[in-house]
Amino acid sequence: MQVRILGCSGGIGAGLKTTSILLDDDLLIDAGTGVGDLSLEELRGLRHVFLTHSHLDHVVGLPLFIDAAFEAYLENPLQVHASQATIDALRAHLFNDVIWPDFSILPSAADAVMHFEPLADGDVLEINSRQIRAVAVKHAVPTLGYCVQAGGKVLAFSGDTTNNQTLWPALNAYENVDVLVIEVSFPNRQAELAEKSGHYCPRTFAQDLAKLKHYPAIWLTAMKPGEEELIMDEVRAELPDRTVRRLESGVVFYL
Ligand SMILES: [Zn+2]
Secondary structure (H helix, E strand, O other), X not given: OXXXXXXXXXXXXXXXXXXXXXXXXXXXXXXXXXXXXXXXXXXXXXXXXXXXXXOHHHHOHXXXXXXXXXXXXXXXXXXXXXXXXXXXXXXXXXXXXXXXXXXXXXXXXXXXXXXXXXXXOOOEEEEOOEEEEEEEEOOOOOEEEEEEEEOOEEEEEOOOOOOOOOHHHHHHOOOXXXXXXXXXXXXXXXXXXXXXXXXXXXXXXXXXXXXXXXXXXXXXXXXXXXXXXXXXXXXHHHOOOOOEEEOOOOOEEEO
16 A cells, blocks of 8 residues: 655644645545645546545545546545544534635535545545544544554554543554654644643653554654654653654655
């Protein structure tokens, strides 16, 4: 499986793009501003989008890229997988015919270019030899992380989260986890803000990581712009025995 990081920042600024990860050439996890790096041809080849939650930095690209590749999705409708809460939020606040057209009924309800597919905690989908498991995590709004198993390897992506009791047992249930992409949004001095907004800081992340029995390559995402170096230093100080690196947009790796 090819993994291409289109965006992984907690905000925008020159060189910074928000969350979007392309698996092979047909499946996106989240649709932040990073999705704008895909060519029109690449956008037309997308078949599935798995959304972690409804926050703007994770969905802002979705209405725009469906519009850009509209004709391709007439032939092969885009499947948008998300929790029912996320789908309800997108219908009410984004695809509401005020902010953007409702692509789930265009050009007609029977032949729409976008299909919403509700997912719940623990659901597993098999798509082209990749097994994708949804795992509920804890954030300011209902949020799903995703574990993707392909070719005997496991990639886990937390989505936005803070201390939780759900992701870690789900990861421990796998024989191994090869790559963990996980958020640490705030430095320790903003621990209170992190907790209130449903994010990790280095200290709370280290508390949770102690629950993981595996030793995956750990890549951090969703750091607040300008705080990346401090967060990395604080995480390394908390976790001297773990290999932790900062994820950057444009990175491609294979599992
Ligand atoms: Zn969020």
